[in-house]
Amino acid sequence: KAGVTQTPRYLIKTRGQQVTLSCSPISGHRSVSWYQQTPGQGLQFLFEYFSETQRNKGNFPGRFSGRQFSNSRSEMNVSTLELGDSALYLCASSLEWNRGAYEQYFGPGTRLTVT
Amino acid sequence: GQSLEQPSEVTAVEGAIVQINCTYQTSGFYGLSWYQQHDGGAPTFLSYNALDGLEETGRFSSFLSRSDSYGYLLLQELQMKDSASYFCAVRVKAGTALIFGKGTTLSVSS
Numbered sequence: 767k768a769g770v771t772q773t774p775r776y777l778i779k780t781r782g783q784q785v786t787l788s789c790s791p792i793s794g795h796r797s798v799s800w801y802q803q804t805p806g807q808g809l810q811f812l813f814e815y816f817s818e819t820q821r822n823k824g825n826f827p828g829r830f831s832g833r834q835f836s837n838s839r840s841e842m843n844v845s846t847l848e849l850g851d852s853a854l855y856l857c858a859s860s861l862e863w864n865r866g867a868y869e870q871y872f873g874p875g876t877r878l879t880v881t
Numbered sequence: 882g883q884s885l886e887q888p889s890e891v892t893a894v895e896g897a898i899v900q901i902n903c904t905y906q907t908s909g910f911y912g913l914s915w916y917q918q919h920d921g922g923a924p925t926f927l928s929y930n931a932l933d934g935l936e937e938t939g940r941f942s943s944f945l946s947r948s949d950s951y952g953y954l955l956l957q958e959l960q961m962k963d964s965a966s967y968f969c970a971v972r973v974k975a976g977t978a979l980i981f982g983k984g985t986t987l988s989v990s991s
Contacts, residue, residue, distance in 0.1 A: 809924070811980070822978040858924075
C-alpha cells in the first residue's frame, strides 16, 4: 500500500501571499489530520477531516483553512502568509475518526518557508 | 488548558536502557500514544495505551498509570538508529484531536 503523500515537498513564498498544500491519504483511510511543526513547539494540531466534514479544529487563526474531497484527499490553505507560518506542515491519515487506537500514518510533510 | 510534559533531551549509550517520561494534565483521557520521528522524517506510530499497565513491542515498551496521569516509553538494547525525537500524545475523549507533547530528543552514542 502506498503511504501518505504530500505535495509539494518544499515551498518558498513571500509574506502576504497564499499557499495551498495537498495530502493524499493511504487508500481506504477516511480521516485526515493536519499539523504544524516548528522547532521547540512540537506538533500543533490544525484540523481533522472525516468524510468531507471538519471534525476538529485547532487553535489557529482563520487564515488557516482546509477541506476534504470525496476521495478523502485533503487540502489546506493559508492566506496572507506571515513569517511565523514558516514550518513543516504534516498530514496524517487514519482509518477511523472516533474509535480505535487512532494509529495515525504521517506523510513526509511540506516544508514552507515564508520570506 | 491541556498540557503534556516530557524531557527535552535524553542521552544514552548503545546497549543501554532508557526511559522517556510523559506527564499529562488534560480535561479527560482516552489513550496515550507514542511516536518516533527521525531527523527530516515523518513521525511513525510506536505504541498505544488505553489501560494501566505495560505494553511490549520488541525492544520498546510503553507504560501507563491513569491514576498518576503518567506514562513512559522504555527503549531497551539501544541502537544508534534509535537516535530520534519521541513524542507522547493524548486523546482527551473519543473523536477529539490528538494533543502532542513537545518531544524528547534521544541521542545514542557508541
